[in-house]
Amino acid sequence: RVLVGNLIGEDHVNYVLMYNMLTGIRIGVSRCQAKIKRPLTDDDYLARHKFSFDIVGNELTPSAKYDFKFKDYAPWIFRDLRDEHFHLDPADYLLSLTAKYILSELGSPGKSGSFFYFSRDYRFIIKTISHAEHKFLRSILKDYHQHIKTNPHTLLSRFYGLHRVKLPRGRKIHFVIMNNLFPPHRDVHETYDLKGSAFGREYPEEKAKTNPKAVLKDKNWVNRNRTLELGPEKRALLSEQLRRDMDFLKRVKVMDYSLLVGIHNMERGNRDNLRENQLQMFHPEVPPPRRKPSAIKQSAEASNVRKAVRRSDPKMLDVTSQLPSSDSADRRHFLFYQDEGGLRATDEANQNMDVIYYLGIIDICTPYNSLKKIEHFWKSMTEDRHTISCIDPINYGQRFLNFLQSVMRGGDKSLRPLGLEAPS
Numbered sequence: 001r002v003l004v005g006n007l008i009g010e011d012h013v014n015y016v017l018m019y020n021m022l023t024g025i026r027i028g029v030s031r032c033q034a035k036i037k038r039p040l041t042d043d044d045y046l047a048r049h050k051f052s053f054d055i056v057g058n059e060l061t062p063s064a065k066y067d068f069k070f071k072d073y074a075p076w077i078f079r080d081l082r083d084e085h086f087h088l089d090p091a092d093y094l095l096s097l098t099a100k101y102i103l104s105e106l107g108s109p110g111k112s113g114s115f116f117y118f119s120r121d122y123r124f125i126i127k128t129i130s131h132a133e134h135k136f137l138r139s140i141l142k143d144y145h146q147h148i149k150t151n152p153h154t155l156l157s158r159f160y161g162l163h164r165v166k167l168p169r170g171r172k173i174h175f176v177i178m179n180n181l182f183p184p185h186r187d188v189h190e191t192y193d194l195k196g197s198a199f200g201r202e203y204p205e206e207k208a209k210t211n212p213k214a215v216l217k218d219k220n221w222v223n224r225n226r227t228l229e230l231g232p233e234k235r236a237l238l239s240e241q242l243r244r245d246m247d248f249l250k251r252v253k254v255m256d257y258s259l260l261v262g263i264h265n266m267e268r269g270n271r272d273n274l275r276e277n278q279l280q281m282f283h284p285e286v287p288p289p290r291r292k293p294s295a296i297k298q299s300a301e302a303s304n305v306r307k308a309v310r311r312s313d314p315k316m317l318d319v320t321s322q323l324p325s326s327d328s329a330d331r332r333h334f335l336f337y338q339d340e341g342g343l344r345a346t347d348e349a350n351q352n353m354d355v356i357y358y359l360g361i362i363d364i365c366t367p368y369n370s371l372k373k374i375e376h377f378w379k380s381m382t383e384d385r386h387t388i389s390c391i392d393p394i395n396y397g398q399r400f401l402n403f404l405q406s407v408m409r410g411g412d413k414s415l416r417p418l419g420l421e422a423p424s
């Protein structure tokens with residue numbers, strides 16, 4: 001069953017949470033942005049700015065629809081990242097996230113229970129994260145900042161903000177804002193989430209036949225005999241950047257990340273319902289949260305989504321007509337996002353081919369902690385130690401890199417990790 005993202009209207013079960021997140025961002029980010037730029041200090045990495053919202057309002061925060069607390073973590077650091085390194089226009093950023101209180105919710109595509117929300121123009125993704133991930137991201141923020149400064153073309157997730165909403169009964173929700181790797185103006189015809197491990201890394205091919213938007217995995221890649229079609233020039237650049245990003249991830253001892261690969265075939269081009277196509281790309285295996293009966297119905301059919309939206313909140317329909325028709329300006333600064341927001345395939349003479357890749361390393365906030373060690377211990381009793389996905393960060397990074405080297409055209413197939421050898 002394919003689940004489609006839901007636009008969140010006032011009757012949606014997570015409307016209050018979304019409203020609070022966006023109100024917090026709007027106030028927090030514009031407060032920091034309004035100040036005169038100053039040199040950063042070490043304290044800026046640890047800083048957190050608190051805001052308390054209520055229906056009355058006070059001198060610091062305007063009145064809001066609900067009572068809640070908001071924390072903005074390291075606002076000066078994220079401002080520096082956005083302005084100086086990720087080339088975001090501050091007004092654009094705020095507008096995308098908050099001009100209207102409408103986001104699309106994707107339920108929870110991964111096993112982790114995180115929720116994903118798209119900004120209304122699909123440029124940004126809000127991902128809720130666990131407390132452990134939040135703590136981890138704060139702890140590596142200085143390293144991350146440094147890495148971004150010295151690696152403008154990094155493939156790592158671009159984090160634009162780290163925040164927390166606290167609801168009146170004390171529930172705390174941490175979330176990050178990051179780049180959507182996939183562009184709003186191009187269909188992605190095939191999606192892979194690659195980790196370089198074999199264990200549990202296969203999306204059933206049977207199911208994939210009826211679901212072109214499935215997020216496929218390592219074994220599907222190998223079984224379908226896929227290659228990253230890149231000529232010598234791009235191959236060398238990509239390898240070098242992967243190597244540097246891997247050095248960083250090993251150093252901060254993170255694991256479980258993956259390379260997300262979206263493939264756009266230019267001959268196939270785009271079908272019409274761009275937004276719905278994008279929403280279907282995410283593939284929640286986990287049931288969506290329970291909704292009030294009046295909430296928008298989940299549906300596999302894009303047209304049904306439209307109908308449902310028209311019924312429940314007709315105003316939301318104009319979101320779909322506000323999608324940008326080209327890639328956003330910030331992507332032009334980045335080597336691997338330069339061709340229509342992605343990386344165009346090339347042949348051995350470095351000439352363009354009719355495929356565009358959308359690539360990035362995602363889910364980079366899982367530290368190799370005791371929990372993972374326990375999981376490793378138990379799995380290693382039952383499964384081949386080398387095929388499982390949870391191993392220490394050094395080995396994880398090496399195996400990941402080996403696999404990615406082997407999937408590029410002309411790559412050394414003997415580097416393939418166990419269980420991912422080419423089909424005989």
Ligand code: ATP
Nearest residue numbers: 109110111112113114179180181182193215362363
């Ligand atoms: P798990 O820990 O079980 O892997 P998770 O909740 O941490 O899941 P992620 O791995 O971050 O989730 O992402 C799940 C899926 O969501 C990815 O496979 C990808 O399809 C999509 N996704 C995540 N981040 C992005 C992004 N920045 N751009 C586009 N798609 C994304």
Ligand code: CA
Nearest residue numbers: 110256258363
């Ligand atoms: Ca993941």
Ligand code: CA
Nearest residue numbers: 110112363366
């Ligand atoms: Ca995860």
